[in-house]
Amino acid sequence: MRLLQTEITPLINDLFYIDVRKQPFLSSPFHAQPSFHAHPELELVFIVEGCGKRIINNKVEPFEAGDMVFVGSYVPHIWLSAPAFYEAHSPLESKAIVTYLNPKLFGDAFKYIREYDSIREMINQASRGIRILGETRKVIAEQLIRLSTQTGFEKVEGLLRILHLISVSSETSYIVDNHVDQLETADSDRLITVIKYIKEHLHQHISLKEIAAVACMKKQSFCRYFKSRTKKSFSHYLEELRMEYAKKLLLEDRGGITDVAHACGYISTSHFCKVFKDYNGKTPYQYKISINKGLVLKPGTLYPSW
Structure with a gap:
């Protein structure tokens, strides 16, 4: 599968963006069709409705409603809805909440403030893809739904709370092994x-x-x-x-x-x-x-x- 190297920040003019998607099949509004791609922005994906398979780096796994994954910078990924979702006049519907975080958000404060150590380490490990499970997933899902309608300080504060929850939770696991195969050359x-x-x-x-x-x-x-x-x-x-x-x-x-x-x-x-x-x-x-x-x-x- 060919890898598309892209960016999200120039498209949205913001360093932090929550995209609530409701569509026949999962597709980014920034691509003409679902594509295997990577970008510098961190990405938190919560599947509200839908099913299919997701590919993160070289790992292919099924996904269904409730699936929640945190993906690091430049990690190749794609969510592909099941074939039935692409059929004409299909009654099926996909819903997802996708959060994009530009790494510039985590500047000097994250380097020198000790209280951010766990978040910084979690972001470093996100290059392996992080599954979020159990009660942690439920709490974060509720917070994401609230954040999607908020602005200003409350939105930023909510983001930090979510990152903290992921960083300290025992209900997480890595998707990709430390060693991964070499990926195909990316298209810009x-x-x-x-x-x-x-x-x-x-x-x-x-x-x-x-x-x-x-x-x-x-x-x-x-x-x-x-x-x-x-x-x-x-x-x-x-x-x-x-x-x-x-x-x-x-x-x-x-x-x-x-x-x-x-x-x-x-x-x-x-x-x-x-x-x-x-x-x-x-x-x-x-x-x-x-x-x-x-x-x-x-x-x-x-x-x-x-």
Whole structure:
């Protein structure tokens, strides 16, 4: 099986993300189809409904509702629903809660604070894949369901509690032996290359021809590929990215409206203002005023990092 080397953080603009999935068969929203892949983000998967087989590194095992696994950085993995889930008009449904954690979350604090020793060691061992069982699984499942609707400090605090529970629980086991076979050479994920290029050149005009060349594809092929992976057209995705970045700059009061427009790749300030109002329901000026009045920034709101 060919391995796809990808990243999640550039796709979600966040270091910590909980994805509640309800779909006919298990599939990541970041892939056109289920793929054997690896990424730097740590991943906690809880299967609410569904069954099939999962592959973690070189280990193939069945999974069913209640399956909970913590996977470390760059560990190849895939969850494949049973064949019946892929049949047309199948009444079967898959549900999962998938949590992605960028390793940057665990910086110097985890190196020097003794109370984090068990969590740090558990994260190191997650390269082997960790099954979570028994009462620990039940408690974590309940906390994940609550966390999926929370924001701000409560969400981060809940995450640390879950990691602590995994690290001290005796109801865990490793999936992969210490020695594993050599895996096939990985393919790099061209979508990540494209998205990084877009973010690095957001202040410039980016043509379809230019971005297709970054992906080493023809324009029509690139359009089909991009929409299959992101569920959005390239122009729609680019506009959304620019509008979110514009809101961030306005929130941080980094220059006037014209400065923000140019930083987001718009030569014409009037065109930028029109697009911004269509997207947000307010002009950039009205948006800044509403920020100052406390009508936009809500307590606990987490904004994307760029």
